[in-house]
Amino acid sequence: xxxxxxxxxxxxxxxxxxxxxKVVKVLLSPLRGGKFNIIQKNILNYLEDQNNLNxxxxxxANGVSYVYGCAxxxxxxxxxTNTGLSAVSxxxxxxxxxQKYVGDQRGHKKLFLFDSFVGLPEARFEIDKNSxxxxxxxxxxxxxxxxxEVGLSKVISRYLNPSKFFVIKGWFKDTVPKIADEIIFSMxxxxxxxxxxxxxxxxxxxxxxMIANGAMLFFDDFDCNAADLGLGERLAWSELIKKYNxxxxxxxxxxxxxxRFIIHCYKPLLSQRFDEVGNN
Numbered sequence: 001x002x003x004x005x006x007x008x009x010x011x012x013x014x015x016x017x018x019x020x021x022k023v024v025k026v027l028l029s030p031l032r033g034g035k036f037n038i039i040q041k042n043i044l045n046y047l048e049d050q051n052n053l054n055x056x057x058x059x060x061a062n063g064v065s066y067v068y069g070c071a072x073x074x075x076x077x078x079x080x081t082n083t084g085l086s087a088v089s090x091x092x093x094x095x096x097x098x099q100k101y102v103g104d105q106r107g108h109k110k111l112f113l114f115d116s117f118v119g120l121p122e123a124r125f126e127i128d129k130n131s132x133x134x135x136x137x138x139x140x141x142x143x144x145x146x147x148x149e150v151g152l153s154k155v156i157s158r159y160l161n162p163s164k165f166f167v168i169k170g171w172f173k174d175t176v177p178k179i180a181d182e183i184i185f186s187m188x189x190x191x192x193x194x195x196x197x198x199x200x201x202x203x204x205x206x207x208x209x210m211i212a213n214g215a216m217l218f219f220d221d222f223d224c225n226a227a228d229l230g231l232g233e234r235l236a237w238s239e240l241i242k243k244y245n246x247x248x249x250x251x252x253x254x255x256x257x258x259x260r261f262i263i264h265c266y267k268p269l270l271s272q273r274f275d276e277v278g279n280n
Contacts, residue, residue: 120197134194184209
């Protein structure tokens with residue numbers, strides 16, 4: 001029975017209304033494959049989203065919502081700005097929550113953006129030299145160079161009041177130790193790629209007790225290098241956990257290479273700011 005004959009048969013036996021519903025159902029669903037085709041379409045849409053950007057940026061925005069809504073003390077910082085896309089997601093979320101919590105003590109956070117603005121440094125440590133991404137040239141010296149310092153400032157000023165953000169140029173090892181002692185961070189986004197860059201960004205913050213109790217820590221390249229425990233951000237994080245006795249909750253992956261944690265407490269080596277982070 002061909003399709004036309006089938007429709008005629010349906011009309012004669014069930015009436016016009018039933019025929020119309022049948023036609024609509026056929027037009028709105030795949031003729032063959034059914035749910036299989038729907039799954040295929042959804043998966044392709046997900047994979048064709050370059051680097052799962054919507055997932056990444058939504059996760060960062062959710063982190064901002066958490067630190068505002070749950071009253072985590074401190075500002076928000078990103079290490080490695082590259083194209084500025086993640087910085088825009090942070091800036092947009094901050095503006096939204098500053099307006100949402102106007103008149104509320106939770107509505108007072110600023111955004112700090114750190115980058116060399118000349119791309120990645122040369123891999124100096126053997127740990128980084130053995131990285132697949134370094135060996136392949138993907139993380140070679142000078143790669144991952146995005147917006148300039150001025151260019152980033154212009155872009156972010158479209159989404160966040162210029163009085164609410166700071167752009168800091170230079171290598172993390174030089175700029176992070178110069179952060180004022182009174183600053184503390186409620187959310188940290190690490191996108192420095194290399195082991196050395198990760199240590200340069202985080203070691204000083206933990207040692208000076210500049211990461212708040214309850215802060216969210218995001219790693220953009222946590223599972224790069226085939227998620228090797230002895231390379232990159234994974235190794236840096238494991239060393240920091242041991243060095244500072246960090247107690248944390250693993251909040252799981254987001255996107256293909258990214259991972260996030262909540263910091264509960266830790267023991268800095270030098271700082272005396274024991275009131276800022278719990279259980280000390």
